[in-house]
Amino acid sequence: MSKQQTIVILGGGTAGWMTANLLHLQLAKHGFKVLVIESPEIGIIGVGEGSTPQLKVFFDLLGITEQQWMPQCDATYKYGIRFNAWTEHKEAPNTYFHPFPASTDGHSAKAFLGATHYLRSGQPAAPHPDRYFLATYLATANKTPKLKNPSTALPAVSYGYHFDSYKLGAYLKRHGEDQGIETMSATIASAQAEHGNILSLTTTDNTTITADWFFDCSGFNSILLQKTLHVPFESFADHLYNDSAIATPTPCQGQELGQTEATALSAGWAWRIPLQSRIGNGYVFSSHYKSFAEAETEFCEHLGLDPNTASFRRIKMRVGQVAQHWSGNCVGVGLAQGFIEPLEATALHLVQETVTQFIGAFTAGNFTTRHQNQFNEVIKQRFLGVKDYITGHYVLNQRTDSRYWEDCRSTVKPTPSLNKIMACWASNGDLQQLLQEQGLAAYYPSISWYCLLSGYHTYQDSHLAQWQNDNTTVQEVARFLHEQCALFA
Ligand SMILES: Cc1cc2nc3c(=O)[nH]c(=O)nc-3n(C[C@H](O)[C@H](O)[C@H](O)COP(=O)(O)OP(=O)(O)OC[C@H]3O[C@@H](n4cnc5c(N)ncnc54)[C@H](O)[C@@H]3O)c2cc1C
Known part of the structure; x- marks a missing residue:
């Protein structure tokens, strides 16, 4: 590519700055210049303080160490999410931990899956997710994910972070500017489009900005993708009631x-x-x-x-996704492309996935729109896969104290894929195999589904009565995980 091309990113929230840094890292060498426009009057949403392990991959890609960014962003480690009081049972605990899996979990996860099969077939077992994963032990023991002795031959544990979203945005902005990303402080009053492409943006003080490519990171405003190019928004409100x-x-x-x-x-x-x-x-x-x-x-x-x-x-909150995440010369990222409520803290994960998939499709198509449809389908399915998992929390809840929870159980209609998962579980089928066959394991690993279904005690009442807290397998697994946990600082 000979002529320099400009990418304008409208929005300097976390999505805008993650996008800018990733694009600059991958495309500057191909002659692309990145400009971020952010409005001091409008500001950022300023919530969103939890990540998945994918954020570690993001910082590793940028070559930023935890020592560099974590203290500046008030950040802590995150091993997973504890769900409290989504059930009301007497036989089994009404809390469970959804861990980020560790490669050491192979042995104990197998025991967990086995225990769910036993209980689903009415045999005594204690398939509580809290007892089978190293991440849960590390969280409970308040350990860091670093080994006391780094030469110990142990596979690494997987973890995400908690952080102050304002500080994270500011950190990524400083880093981006140091790398050569340009910034403009302005509020966009209107955008001009022709034949499905964005031509230019006009600021409130009448400056016109042109570019070859536009990234809409303008948050729930979705100024370019939804308001200018009129890409339809597909709401998830029928499945996810929180707004x-x-x-x-x-x-x-x-x-x-x-x-x-x-x-x-x-x-x-x-x-x-x-x-x-x-x-x-x-x-x-x-x-x-x-x-x-x-x-x-x-x-x-x-x-x-x-x-x-x-x-x-x-x-x-507006919960749903745009019908096309990439339309003409414009790509939506962050809240501008969609949002699946924050229960599993997946939004920044989807930001990263969108930009990474875009770069893959864009460079494979020689910086054209050649692979646009394929990209759109991948991202759309990604959103739907995450949505199914989040919907599962609401459909499977077992609270009886309010109409809200009863409605989540009785009026939310699970999608065909979620129905298949629940039916497979109820018939004690091989859920791992089903998720693989249906391509659903790519969105949420099968262990996560087992944790969700078992954590909410999705068992027949007569089977649940067989819940047994202290069987030999559980004790052996606990000993093994305690030993592993002791190796961490
Ligand atoms: C309640 C809640 C909890 C959440 N929790 C999590 C979580 O735990 N984990 C997670 O990953 N995500 C979470 N999220 C999502 C997360 O907050 C966002 O994905 C993330 O902050 C990125 O937001 P954004 O950059 O897309 O939008 P914003 O932060 O809103 O940024 C939009 C940018 O566009 C600019 N802009 C808008 N209009 C104009 C204009 N006309 N001219 C110029 N600039 C303009 C703004 O100034 C701003 O810079 C949560 C969201 C909500 C609502």
Whole structure:
């Protein structure tokens, strides 16, 4: 490619800066210049404090070490998510941990899968996810993912992070600018398009900006993809009822465990995310069941805060995805392309996946739109795969204390793929094989599905009565995992 081409990224939130850094890293050598436009008046959404292990891959790609970025972003390690009070059982615990898998888990995960088969066929077993994964032990013991003796021949553990989203955005901006990414502080008043392509952007002070390629990272505004190119938005509201959130920080209470907590409340769930200097808290709920004021009252009670002095950020969420993530010369990334509520903290994972897949398709097509349809299909399926897993939490909940939870169970219609998964589980079929055959394991690993289904005690009542806490296999696995856990600092 001879002539220099310009990529404009509209939006300097986490999505905009992750996109800018990845594009610059991969495309600057091919003659592309990257410009980020961000509006100081509009600002960023400023929530989103948890990641999947994919974020480690992102920093590794950019050559940024944990020592460099974590202290500057108030970041802590995250081994997974603890789901509290989504069930109301007497026989088995009403909390479970969804761990990020470690390569050491092969032995214990096999025992876990076996235990679910036993209980599904009515034989005594204790298939509680908490007992079978190294990540759960590390989170409970408050360990770092680093080995005490780095020469120990142990495979690595997989982990994500918690972070302050404002600080992470600012860090990525500094890093990007150091690498040569250009920044412009401006608010875009309008965008001009022709034949399905963005031609230019006009700022509120009447400056015109042209470019060859545009990335819409303008958050829920989706100024380019939805408002200018009129790409339709496909709502997930029939499956995922939550459309609102409130958020407030509280002080740290000593050193915290490396886990996000997702605790069910009467019309949604509350997150609790431990950072180095504060706790991030939020309540994600459905406005059809609770107003903001009612949610704040309930949340104050949950957090033990005084409703007269507590203050909350109020956030509206649009849950769904655009029909085409790449349209003409414009690609949507982040909230501008879609959002699947934050229960499994997958949004930044999808940002990274979108940009990585785009770079793959774009470079394979010699910087043209040749592989655009294929890219669009991959990203669309990715969103749908994650959506199925999140929907599973709501459909499988076993709370009886409010209409919200009853409606999530009875009025949400699972997609055909989710139905197949639940039917396979109920008939004690081989879920691993089904997920492989259907190509669903690419979106969520089979272990995650087993944790979800077993964590919510999706067993016949007569089988659940066979729940047995202390069998020999569980004790052996616990001994093994305790030994492994002791190797970490
Ligand atoms: C309640 C909640 C909890 C969440 N929790 C998680 C989580 O735990 N983990 C996770 O991965 N994700 C989470 N997310 C999602 C996460 O917040 C976002 O994916 C992430 O912050 C990226 O946002 P963004 O950059 O797309 O949008 P924003 O942060 O909104 O950034 C948009 C950018 O566009 C700019 N802009 C907008 N309009 C204009 C204009 N006219 N002119 C110029 N600039 C403009 C803004 O100034 C800003 O810079 C959560 C989201 C919500 C709502």
